[in-house]
Amino acid sequence: MHRIFDHCDTETLLFSIRRISKYICAVVETYDRFALSWTFTSKFDDDDIFHLIQAEQVVSLSFLANQDMSRFDINQFTRLRSLTLIGICTDELEKLFSTMTINSLTSMWIHLGHMSNDQTLIPSLSQFNNLSLSQFAFNEVNKGIRWMMSASFEKLKYLQINICSYNEYVILLYHLPNLRIFRINNYTMKESTLNLNVEFYSSLKSLLITNGSITSIQLESLVKLTPKLQYLMVKNDKLRKFDSIFDGLFWEQLVISQLNLLDKLDFFFSTSSYNDQINDLRSIILPFQTPFWTNKTYCSVTCTFVIELCQIWLYSTPKITPNIEFSVRCEISSVDGLYRFISGPIHIRYNTRKNQVCI
Numbered sequence: 001m002h003r004i005f006d007h008c009d010t011e012t013l014l015f016s017i018r019r020i021s022k023y024i025c026a027v028v029e030t031y032d033r034f035a036l037s038w039t040f041t042s043k044f045d046d047d048d049i050f051h052l053i054q055a056e057q058v059v060s061l062s063f064l065a066n067q068d069m070s071r072f073d074i075n076q077f078t079r080l081r082s083l084t085l086i087g088i089c090t091d092e093l094e095k096l097f098s099t100m101t102i103n104s105l106t107s108m109w110i111h112l113g114h115m116s117n118d119q120t121l122i123p124s125l126s127q128f129n130n131l132s133l134s135q136f137a138f139n140e141v142n143k144g145i146r147w148m149m150s151a152s153f154e155k156l157k158y159l160q161i162n163i164c165s166y167n168e169y170v171i172l173l174y175h176l177p178n179l180r181i182f183r184i185n186n187y188t189m190k191e192s193t194l195n196l197n198v199e200f201y202s203s204l205k206s207l208l209i210t211n212g213s214i215t216s217i218q219l220e221s222l223v224k225l226t227p228k229l230q231y232l233m234v235k236n237d238k239l240r241k242f243d244s245i246f247d248g249l250f251w252e253q254l255v256i257s258q259l260n261l262l263d264k265l266d267f268f269f270s271t272s273s274y275n276d277q278i279n280d281l282r283s284i285i286l287p288f289q290t291p292f293w294t295n296k297t298y299c300s301v302t303c304t305f306v307i308e309l310c311q312i313w314l315y316s317t318p319k320i321t322p323n324i325e326f327s328v329r330c331e332i333s334s335v336d337g338l339y340r341f342i343s344g345p346i347h348i349r350y351n352t353r354k355n356q357v358c359i
Contacts, residue, residue, distance in 0.1 A: 001027050002027075002030075002031055002033070005017075005028070005031050005033070006033060009035070009037070010034050010035060010036055010037070010049070013028055013031070013034070014028070014049070014052050014053070018052075029053075031057065032056070032057045032059075032079070033057075033059050033060075034053055034057050034058045034059065034060075035058075035059065035060035035061075035062070035082070036049065036058055036060065036061050036062070037061075037062040037084075038062065038063050038064060055076040055077050055078070056077070056078050056079050057079075058077050058079070058080060059079055059080060059081045059082065060080070060081065060082040060083075060084075061074070061077065061080060061082070061083050061084070062083075062084040062085075062086070063084070063085055063086065063088070064086050064087055074096065074099075074100055074102065075099070075100065075101050075102055077102065078102060078104065079104055080102055080104055080105060081104055081105060081106050081107060082105070082106070082107040082108070082109075082135075083105055083107070083108050083109070084108075084109040084110075085109070085110050085111065086109075086111045087111060087112075087113040088110065088111070088112060088113060089112065089113050090112065093110070093112070103131055103132075105131050105133065106131075106132065106133055106134045106135065107133065107134065107135040107136075108131075108133060108135070108136050108137070109135075109136075109137040109138075109160075110137065110138045110139070111137075111138075111139045112139055131152045132152060132154075132155055133152055133153060133155070133156055134155055134156060134157045134158065135156070135157065135158040135159075136153065136156055136158070136159055136160070137158075137159070137160035137161070137183075138160070138161055138162070139161075139162040139185075148172065148175070148176075149175050153175075153176060154176070154177075154178065155178050156176050156178060156179055157178055157179060157180045157181065158179075158180070158181045158183075159172070159176065159179055159181070159182050159183070160182075160183040160184075160185070161183075161184060161185070162185045162186060163184075163185070163186045163187075163188060164184045164186070164187055164188070165187075165188050165189060166188075166189040166218070166221065166222075169184075169187075169222065170198055170225065173200075173202040173204065173225055173226075174200055174202075177202075177203065178203075179202065179203075179204055180203070180204060180205045180206065181204075181205065181206040181208075182204055182206070182207050182208070183208040183209075183210075184207075184208070184209050184210070184212065185210050185211060186210075186211050186212055187209050187212030187214055187218075188212070189214070189218045189221075198225060200225070201225060201226070201227055201228075202225050202226050202228075203228050204225075204226045204228065204229060205228060205229065205230045205231065206229070206230065206231040206232075206233075207222070207223070207226060207229055207231070207232055207233070208231075208232075208233040209222075209233065209234050209235070210233075210235045210236075211235070211236060211237060211238070212234070212236060213236055213238060213240055214234060214236070214245075215243065215245065216243065216244040216245050216247075216250050216254075219234065219245070219254070220254060220258070223254065223258050223259055224258055226259075227258065227259070227260070227261070228261055229259050229261065229262060230261055230262060230263045230264070231262070231263060231264045231265075231266075232259065232262060232264075232265050232266070233265075233266040233267065234266075234267045234268075234269075235266070235267065235268045236268065236269055236270075237268070237270070238270075239270055239271055239272055239311065240269060240270070240271055241271065242271045242275050242277050242278060245269055246269060246271070246284060246314050247287055248285075248286075248287030248288035248289075248290065248293065248301070248334075249287045249290075251265070251288075252287075252290065252292045252293070255292075255298070256292070262298060263298070264298060264299065265298040265299050265316060266299065266316045267314075267315060267316050268313065268314070268315040268316070269313070269314050269315070270311050270312065270313045270314075271311070271312050272310060272311060272312070273305060273310045273311060273312050274310065275312075278312065281303045281304075281305060281312070281330065281331075281332045281339070282332060282337065282339075284303045284312070284314060285301065285302075285303045285332050285333070285334050285337065286337075288301040288334040289334050289337060293334060299316035299317060300316070300317045300333060300334050300335050301314065301315070301316055301317065301333070301334040302314075302315055302316075302317050302331055302332070302333050302334070303331070303332050304329050304330065304331045304332075305329060305330045305331075306327050306328075306329045307327075307328045307329060307330070308327060308328060309327070317333070327343075327344075327345075328341075328342075328343045329341070329342055329343075330342075
C-alpha cells in the first residue's frame, strides 16, 4: 500500500485517505516517504503536519520564496533525500547551507529569485562537500562552474543548469563521468571555441537544450563528445534564419556519423515565412521522407505554416511546440506528405497514422 501512497500528495494522505478507516489510518502512520510542499496552494500549516507525522518520515521538502524558512530546522529531517528551493535569495541560501549538517540529500533543485555574483555563491555552495548528489538543478550556473568540481558531484547522474557555454559544457562532461542526463536551458557558444582540442568521450545518455540559438556546426561539436547518446532534444522558440538546421539531410548525416545509439529525437525550430529560400512546406518536409526516416522510429516530423504569426515551424511529433491557445495553420507531415488545414488550439494535431484529429 505504501507504493500507492508514493503517488499521493501529503494533503490527500493526511486529511483524506487517513480518515477512511482505523486500519488505513494505521497504515498511513507507518508510511515514511512523505513529500512536504509549502506553496501558494498548500492548505495545511506547520502544526497540522507535525502533529500527524514525525520529521524522520519526510524524504522530500519544497519551499517557495514567500515561505519563512527560518522557522524550520532543516537538520531535523534526518532522512531527507530531495530539497527544492524556488525563488530563494542568495542570503537565504547562504544561511541555509551554513547551518545544514544532513548528508542524506541526493537530489537538489535551486531557483534563485534574483541574479547574484559568483563570489557570493561559491562560499555557500562549498557546503555541498558533505553530500553525494545524483540529481542537481540550478538556474544560475552562468558565472563559473569551479565549485562543481567537488567530490559531492562525482556521482551526479542528472544536471540541469540555466546558461552554459561550450567550454563549460566540455569541463562538466569531463569532470562528471557518471552524468547521464544533461539539460541546458540556454546554450551559448562562440565559433572561436570550435577548434578546442578535446580528446575524451562522455557516457551521457540524454542531452536536452532549450531556448538556444544553436547552429548545425555547434550542434555537431556538442554531440561528437557523446557517442552513447540515446535521446537528443533541441528546442528554440525564437525565430531564426532558415539554415541547415531545417534540413533533414543534415539530421540524417548527424545521426549516422555520430549518434549510432540514438533512440529518440525531439526538436522545434521556427523561422519567418517571409523568406525567398522557402518555396513551399513540401520542399522542407521532403528530406524527412527518405528511407532513413521511414525505416527508423526516431520521430515523425511536421512542418507548419502558422498564418496569423507568419511563421514556419519545423518540429518532431508528438510536438514540443510553444503554448498558443488558438491558431489557424497549414500542416504537412513526413508520414504521408499531405497538406491539412487546422483551426483550433495548438495542442490539437492530426494523427496521420490513425487518420484522426487528436487532442
